[in-house]
Amino acid sequence: MTNEQLKQEILRISNVNVTKCMKCGKCTASCPAYDEMEYHPHQFVSMVNNGDIQPLLNSDSIYRCLSCFACMERCPRGVEPAKLVEAVRLMAVRKQGANRMKAEDVPCMLDENTPGQLLVSAFRKYSK
């Protein structure tokens, strides 16, 4: 796909209006996963707008977003960066053989208190 096609696909999946962004960076200022991310919420908005999707698809940043929606809640422009991260992550894991997490990974994540909620959520985020 061309950059423009990738962009349109992300916009379709996420239903986000990236042109509303005024580049204040409040999303990135709010992000609790900042230190673990290569690309940060405001960069997702800007890079999607520029059709620069490939670097995002290849980055581990898409697996570090907590989906805590702090960026969405605090954005003064209603841009919803978390939905863009989700759309890029889905584009990545929907590819054949691209599941990030596999059943055989589970046993080494478990301890006696691990709630089912953790595994279910992680599977939904990291696999199709």
Added chain:
Amino acid sequence: MKVTYFPGCTLKNKARDLDEYARKSAEALGITLEEPETWQCCGGVFTTANDEVATKLSSVRLLKAAAEAGQSLVTVCSACHNVVKQTNYAMANDSAFADRVNRYMAEDAPYTGETKVYHYLELLRDVVGFENLAKAVKKPLTGKKIGAYYGCLLLRPGKVMGMDDAENPRIIEDLIRALGGEVVIYARRNECCGGYVSAESPALAKKNSNLIAENAASAGAELLVTACPLCKYNLEKNGSSVPVVYFTELLAEALGLKEDAND
């Protein structure tokens, strides 16, 4: 009052306390929780993607079952609540999405978000009323300095969840007050513990959980209450200096039901 009650997967094993105390307390407060005969896991997280239908079907089936029973739907776990409420919001407000779901399910009557979804906390506030709850308290939590830990899923996105001010919530604080406890407010009470990313990056969960626990401790909290099994897990696993309990446990304790529940 009878309501449809959705416990969700985790409340059936690792978070049994959250479930059992919820049931006991509801009974004492005159609310009958009716668990549907069959239900599926909510999936743990709501997929915000527009084109995801299958991952939201279990929630729609649940919502539809409540609608058919003519009841409101009550959830306790923050994650279940987030998924079910966001799904319900999409069914009510995104007609294209609702149409796709209804075609997929191919049932006689379409579902378009009619069911009223309550979190158990909202039920206490809006149906029981905190004032009435305070009157039902038998063993007030006098002298206990308690901090609410909301985490992210209970409040956000604020527009969809509509439970409370997402930046300055008070519903758990009001519950603590109704139960006779002393409220400790601290700023990180609505910050994320690390959530499911603890599967991928335990370090991130550790850092976030520690920041939250430290902030609560420095504000003087001796106990944290939460509605989310994953929040409790992340905080405890990473060595929170402040003990963490489910809000239903505090509720049952104040209503004098705690001993019964352990029988």
Added chain:
Amino acid sequence: MQRIGVFVCWCGSNIAGTVDVHAVAEALKNESGVVFSTDYQYMCSQAGQDIIKNAIAEHKLTGIVVCSCSPRMHEATFRKTAAAAGLNPYMVEIANIREQCSWVHKDMLSGTEKAVILGRAAIAKVHLNAPLIPGQSPVAKRALVIGGGIAGIQTALDIADAGFPVDIVETKPTIGGKMAQLDKTFPTLDCAACILTPKMVDAAQNELIKIYSYSEVSQVSGYVGNFDVTIKRRARFVKEDLCTGCGLCTEKCPQKKVPNEFNLGMDTRRAIYIPFAQAVPKVATIDPDYCTMLKTGKCGICSKVCTAGAIDYTAKDEFITEKYGAIVVATGYNPISMEKFDEFAYSQSKDVITSLEFERLTNAAGPTAGKLLRPSDGEHPHKIVFVQCVGSRCDSCAEKGKEYCSKICCMYTAKHAMLTRDKYPDTEVYVFYIDVRTPGKAFDEFYRRAVEEYGVHYVKGMVGKVVPQGKKLMVQASDLIDGKQLHIDADLVVLAAAIEPDKSARPLATMLTASMDTNDFFTEAHPKLRPVESPTAGVFLSGACQGPKDIPETVSQASAAAAKVIGLLCKDHLTGNPCVASANEMLCSGCSQCANVCPYGAITYSEKEFRMPNRTTLMRRVASVNPAVCQGCGACTVACPSGAMDLNGFKNNQIMAEVDAICRN
């Protein structure tokens, strides 16, 4: 039969680009009554107007139709042209073939067809036009200024300077407004009080200016030149004429715990109080919400200590009415509530403050006598974080905050940062900004001085979360230039809260029938060419009630509004609009429906004797319209069930003739 001339304007290519103007002029020649028809490049130009004047004389025209732009644009022009040629100006009709035709059509054929139809409709109307003569009404030579901040004060001073009496109505116990609360003013750093209080004293001492403080406008009726206004003078329980402002009562009052609104609640005042030392009028006021005497009947200390005998616990609200020729709105602004932005922890820490609170903290007359001290513990802050655009520039879908830029925050924050560094060089200052907006005289230079000479850290980015922890405020923010998330352990956080119109503006706008935008700012009559007039005749706008403004702009607008008021009050009579309603008494059934819908109170009813057959008479209740009050809105003509109400210049038969002409093939 009328003799009608038709004048089709090209408006350069604005009309001629999409409408075949020659074809329109030709087609309209065939309409009944048309004795002359032509087209010209710019009908509004001198040459174009001469064509109209010559045609009126040469062809003995009794009515003319100009096919041109909107009547809002040039109806007045062409009416004057007609009058100059000896034709009654109300025999002119405009067919709007620009805004309603050429600008909305792309294709010449349909544009031309529609222009012909619009022209035909106007011709049909002119056939039924009758000459109208406008009435005249006198002008009450007194102005009312609502709001006693710097905008209202400046407007009042300028009007009084021209020799006209002015009344200022101010809701607070003193005039002075927001400017009285400020410390220094950008970009020249004059002390606000030093430049404001002389103006307050000037206003108080000017014989032509009357100040109604602690008062509000409760009712407005009438129209330009003749407004009747009721002013509610709230009971202040202190006789203004007797009180000397000695302040003894405010020292002796035992009720000490009243939040002091002048210092934004950062300290307390007594139940009887004078807001600040230079208050005008310098008169005490009793706060009935806190006064023990008024609440329980037991105390009376202020009355005992007052040597002037000015205390009156039995005082009641008083209402006075006055006639005004012009009204100036100067109701100002307030910072928005920070309630919905608790990510900045405003509700959680006393050390998170708004910029206006910061002004009070640095003001020599403020709660800390001008020493910058943390509200929580009175310690000197060593690290201060300023956050810009809190609640400004928000998209409506974010459901909190305002969509507009509040305009003043960039400059006052630069001022705060600079003054802090100047007075306390040991204090580190960070300013988080989205854009620094400094479009004013010597503004950008001022901001650059803050950065270059005073070493203020300007960071392009925003604060996401403030966490009070121990004695510190942990600020989590983005630095978009360096690509970092910053964590600053600040001692004080200052929020540049968006500003919004004062809450009194909305009900006032309803009383004045003045229009507002969706943000409750008053709307100006034209955003560029009539910026200080409201669309309602005789109502003028001054200061931030019309939009966010700094002091220099406010003062300019205040003087501009005064100039407009003076222009109005100089006139002895105003020429009215003859297109007003009138009642046909023979058809009127006296049902009152017209009076019920009239927004101007122009319709009254009276019993009238009518002759009946066989020399009998009948008393009937009928409507009559006061042409001086009627604004010609036409609401009554629609409401009237018997068709007795008609609007001159827009009579029912004229409108129907237009419709018929449009429908005719």
